Amino acid sequence: MHPIMKAALAPKPSRRAFLAGSAGLVLGVHLAGKARAQAAPTMVGGQFAPNAYLRISPDNTVTVLVKHIEIGQGANTGLPLLVAEELDADWSQMRAEQAPSDPVAYVNTAFGIQGTGGSTGLANSYMTMRQAGAAARAMLVSAASEEWGVPAGEITVAKGVVAHDGSGNSASFGELAEAAAARPVPVDVTLKTPDQFTMIGGDKVTRLDAVEKSNGSAIFTIDVFRDGMQTVAVVHPPKFGATVASYDDSAALEVPGVIAVRQVPSGIAVYAENTYAAFRGRDAVTVEWDESEAETRSTDEIAEEFLAAARAPARVAEEHGEIDAALENADRVMEADYIFPYLAHASLEPLDGVIEHGPDGVEVWSGMQIPTTSEMTMAGVLERETSDFTIHTMYTGGSFGRRATPDNQFAAELAHVAKAAGPGAYKVVWTREDDMTGGYYRPLTVHHLKASLDASGNITGWLNTVANQSIVAGSAFEGLMQDGLDPTSYEGSNEMPYNWPANRLSWARMESPVPVLWWRAVGHTHTAYATETFLDEVLEAGGKDPLQGRLDMMRDDRPRDRAVMERVAEMANWSGPGTGDRRLGIGLQRSFGSYCANIAEVEERNGEPFVTKVWCAIDCGVAVTPDVIRAQMEGGIGFGLGSTLYDEITLDPGGRVRQTNYDSYRILRLPEMPEVEVSILDSSVDPTGVGEPGTTPIMPAVGNAWRSLTGELPRRLPMVRAAS
Amino acid sequence: MAISLTVNGDPITLDVDPDMPLLWALRDELRLTGTKFGCGIAQCGACTVMLDGQTRRACVTPVGTLEGADIRTIEALESTEAKAVQAAWVDLNVPQCGYCQSGQVVTATALLEFNPKPTDEEIDDAMAGNICRCATYARIRQAIRQASDNLEA
Numbered sequence: 001m002h003p004i005m006k007a008a009l010a011p012k013p014s015r016r017a018f019l020a021g022s023a024g025l026v027l028g029v030h031l032a033g034k035a036r037a038q039a040a041p042t043m044v045g046g047q048f049a050p051n052a053y054l055r056i057s058p059d060n061t062v063t064v065l066v067k068h069i070e071i072g073q074g075a076n077t078g079l080p081l082l083v084a085e086e087l088d089a090d091w092s093q094m095r096a097e098q099a100p101s102d103p104v105a106y107v108n109t110a111f112g113i114q115g116t117g118g119s120t121g122l123a124n125s126y127m128t129m130r131q132a133g134a135a136a137r138a139m140l141v142s143a144a145s146e147e148w149g150v151p152a153g154e155i156t157v158a159k160g161v162v163a164h165d166g167s168g169n170s171a172s173f174g175e176l177a178e179a180a181a182a183r184p185v186p187v188d189v190t191l192k193t194p195d196q197f198t199m200i201g202g203d204k205v206t207r208l209d210a211v212e213k214s215n216g217s218a219i220f221t222i223d224v225f226r227d228g229m230q231t232v233a234v235v236h237p238p239k240f241g242a243t244v245a246s247y248d249d250s251a252a253l254e255v256p257g258v259i260a261v262r263q264v265p266s267g268i269a270v271y272a273e274n275t276y277a278a279f280r281g282r283d284a285v286t287v288e289w290d291e292s293e294a295e296t297r298s299t300d301e302i303a304e305e306f307l308a309a310a311r312a313p314a315r316v317a318e319e320h321g322e323i324d325a326a327l328e329n330a331d332r333v334m335e336a337d338y339i340f341p342y343l344a345h346a347s348l349e350p351l352d353g354v355i356e357h358g359p360d361g362v363e364v365w366s367g368m369q370i371p372t373t374s375e376m377t378m379a380g381v382l383e384r385e386t387s388d389f390t391i392h393t394m395y396t397g398g399s400f401g402r403r404a405t406p407d408n409q410f411a412a413e414l415a416h417v418a419k420a421a422g423p424g425a426y427k428v429v430w431t432r433e434d435d436m437t438g439g440y441y442r443p444l445t446v447h448h449l450k451a452s453l454d455a456s457g458n459i460t461g462w463l464n465t466v467a468n469q470s471i472v473a474g475s476a477f478e479g480l481m482q483d484g485l486d487p488t489s490y491e492g493s494n495e496m497p498y499n500w501p502a503n504r505l506s507w508a509r510m511e512s513p514v515p516v517l518w519w520r521a522v523g524h525t526h527t528a529y530a531t532e533t534f535l536d537e538v539l540e541a542g543g544k545d546p547l548q549g550r551l552d553m554m555r556d557d558r559p560r561d562r563a564v565m566e567r568v569a570e571m572a573n574w575s576g577p578g579t580g581d582r583r584l585g586i587g588l589q590r591s592f593g594s595y596c597a598n599i600a601e602v603e604e605r606n607g608e609p610f611v612t613k614v615w616c617a618i619d620c621g622v623a624v625t626p627d628v629i630r631a632q633m634e635g636g637i638g639f640g641l642g643s644t645l646y647d648e649i650t651l652d653p654g655g656r657v658r659q660t661n662y663d664s665y666r667i668l669r670l671p672e673m674p675e676v677e678v679s680i681l682d683s684s685v686d687p688t689g690v691g692e693p694g695t696t697p698i699m700p701a702v703g704n705a706w707r708s709l710t711g712e713l714p715r716r717l718p719m720v721r722a723a724s
Numbered sequence: 725m726a727i728s729l730t731v732n733g734d735p736i737t738l739d740v741d742p743d744m745p746l747l748w749a750l751r752d753e754l755r756l757t758g759t760k761f762g763c764g765i766a767q768c769g770a771c772t773v774m775l776d777g778q779t780r781r782a783c784v785t786p787v788g789t790l791e792g793a794d795i796r797t798i799e800a801l802e803s804t805e806a807k808a809v810q811a812a813w814v815d816l817n818v819p820q821c822g823y824c825q826s827g828q829v830v831t832a833t834a835l836l837e838f839n840p841k842p843t844d845e846e847i848d849d850a851m852a853g854n855i856c857r858c859a860t861y862a863r864i865r866q867a868i869r870q871a872s873d874n875l876e877a
Binding site: 070071072073074206207209210211212213214215216217218219220222223225231256257274275276279346347348349350395396397398399400429431432627628631634635636637638639641642661662663667668669670671673674675676 | 741744745748751752753755757758759760761762763764765767768770797798799801810813814815817818819820821822823824825826829847848849851852853854855856857858859860861862863864865
């Protein structure tokens with residue numbers, strides 16, 4: 001998902017007040033009824049029960065209701081930490097719970113609805129969660145002041161203890177919770193200044209989910225069981241755009257444990273007593289497919305068509321200066337084409353969900369990044385009100401964008417499976433093959449680049465044309481289109497930090513029945529490699545060092561780009577790419593509000609690039625949880641490196657996906673993971689994204705180092721391509 | 725056909741299709757959900773369990789082959805090595821999404837049970853079969869080294 005997803009456009013809260021509850025201290029942001037109605041007119045009734053961001057229980061635990069799904073990025077640690085900071089709580093008393101679905105109470109202000117994506121989670125919660133914590137603290141102090149008969153101003157709070165030195169009184173939050181709930185809610189709270197932080201920026205915070213994710217007790221969607229629950233596997237089309245013409249379920253119905261076979265819009269659903277029977281039944285269904293609307297081109301054919309479009313004039317997205325004149329009058333013009341494959345997210349937990357419905361309502365357990373629209377989709381399918389729904393957002397075995405589909409693909413399938421079978425409980429589990437061959441890929445993308453140089457080797461013009469399918473056009477997020485342009489298609493190749501006299505960025509919108517989707521870092525996953533590796537070549541042609549050449553043309557209004565470059569260069573003792581068996585390459589990318597630079601050290605091993613070490617400098621504003629940030633950089637680098645070296649989805653002639661599982665879709669494995677050193681720049685700017693920005697600078701860094709080593713820059717990724 | 729085996733120290737009789745992979749018997753029949761499904765073809769390691777003291781991919785192990793077998797899952801790892809591994813996992817904040825980590829912890833535990841002082845290369849070899857899509861690999865390596873050091877101390 002994307003930060004500019006403001007298009008969903010719900011009204012801003014018109015008034016804020018804090019609600020106090022009875023069972024302990026319950027705090028939340030209460031919003032005017034009118035705003036709620038405007039935000040989601042179909043959502044009325046019990047679904048809008050008073051909402052809350054935190055609960056303090058008499059047992060002295062502080063539970064933060066986290067409005068963002070925990071998909072590994074650390075939401076369930078970062079948001080509680082913001083509350084704990086202003087509350088002056090002890091970290092050991094903090095708990096995290098996924099918030100229920102409520103598009104107003106738990107709005108992501110970057111989207112206008114509840115949702116996780118675009119690396120917005122912490123940035124979006126930075127003030128709200130702190131205010132919630134500060135208000136709770138003020139109420140606890142107020143309660144203690146009254147109970148002890150001492151001035152509130154003399155009361156201190158530290159590590160979960162409220163105390164008054166003069167009288168010798170002290171109490172835990174739990175002891176004060178009930179009294180605090182009766183105190184008036186403060187209208188304005190004063191937040192700490194950064195120099196007063198005791199927890200934000202602290203180096204050693206244990207993730208709240210670390211223990212249960214190390215001993216097998218964390219409950220994911222696939223671990224949910226309901227009484228009488230049937231497990232369902234769905235036969236999906238073998239080609240994109242194919243539909244069911246007819247099917248034969250006789251063999252499937254003979255599989256022991258198979259209960260029923262029913263057609264749903266996405267394919268043929270096999271209902272069974274357990275997963276094994278469902279998967280066997282799925283394999284036993286015979287389907288005749290109507291392929292008249294299907295994609296039957298191979299990815300080689302698709303890439304050829306995209307390449308032709310990238311070489312032709314396309315819709316201009318960004319332009320300044322006289323680029324045509326610059327190219328015409330150049331001392332030298334360089335040119336390059338790049339091809340990037342479709343990529344699967346390949347999250348380890350396949351798409352799955354549990355739905356239970358009956359006269360009393362609908363309960364859903366799943367990992368949905370946009371619960372608001374998923375709920376609306378399911379309500380539509382089941383012809384019910386969204387207020388009938390209870391969504392349990394579960395721990396989720398990775399997403400990387402896959403669980404945030406604008407068409408709510410999986411939620412729709414889940415609801416259709418439930419509708420076709422009638423009241424009851426159903427768990428839908430995709431196989432790995434469903435996931436790998438099921439589309440919703442990072443778009444196959446072509447870049448066509450040209451640069452003009454003057455006699456001194458300075459860049460006088462930069463032209464880039466990007467050709468790919470649009471993620472948002474024609475989707476529920478069509479509103480993100482700007483003048484016929486989908487910024488997610490080329491983000492990162494616009495607003496570049498370099499001071500060029502002339503440039504033009506264009507975009508050619510391509511079509512295919514292959515569904516495409518945001519994939520961790522979205523457009524940056526191709527723009528970073530194309531622009532930053534081409535730039536290295538152009539700088540070298542002009543006789544310039546990759547680092548100094550970039551710094552020399554850095555725009556004055558991009559000091560943060562400069563700072564991460566200088567920091568990473570210092571970390572790696574940069575003095576050029578080097579000359580031996582190991583070479584260094586550099587890469588820079590601003591994305592999701594953050595600035596990230598990498599230097600990769602690369603050697604050749606068994607004829608393939610092998611990355612031995614990566615230095616990473618990140619400026620993401622205030623570093624709330626530095627260890628989580630480092631983890632996201634490490635993981636992002638591994639994720640991005642895997643796609644640079646190995647990941648690729650291809651369609652064979654006829655349109656079938658070749659890669660069906662991890663044996664044919666090669667994922668980075670532990671022996672291929674480089675040592676990573678991360679440096680976080682000091683900042684007092686409000687926090688920005690970390691989930692995605694670490695993914696892309698590694699891509700050009702490896703490409704540049706490899707070119708230094710071999711003289712060849714791979715222009716079609718991945719670098720290690722399987723024989724086709 | 726009923727199969728008798730030991731799971732986490734308890735005698736168990738499974739009356740299921742003998743071709744049913746152990747993974748689904750553990751999860752669907754015994755509700756031991758710590759062992760995860762990732763690929764179904766022994767490529768990702770999320771379903772790694774201990775079978776008679778050695779790691780085994782539960783997704784490709786038919787229940788019918790397990791008469792008399794001794795199975796241990798993530799829920800009941802009790803060795804000193806397992807405790808050291810899990811403590812290091814928490815101390816270094818290894819998990820992100822966490823879905824693969826049961827398999828990682830079981831594999832790392834088995835490694836240290838057989839080889840308490842693995843070299844970096846031996847760690848790489850032992851862990852190569854366990855995919856982590858979040859790429860927590862750098863910390864997995866560190867955590868195994870830390871657990872090994874703590875076992876020695």
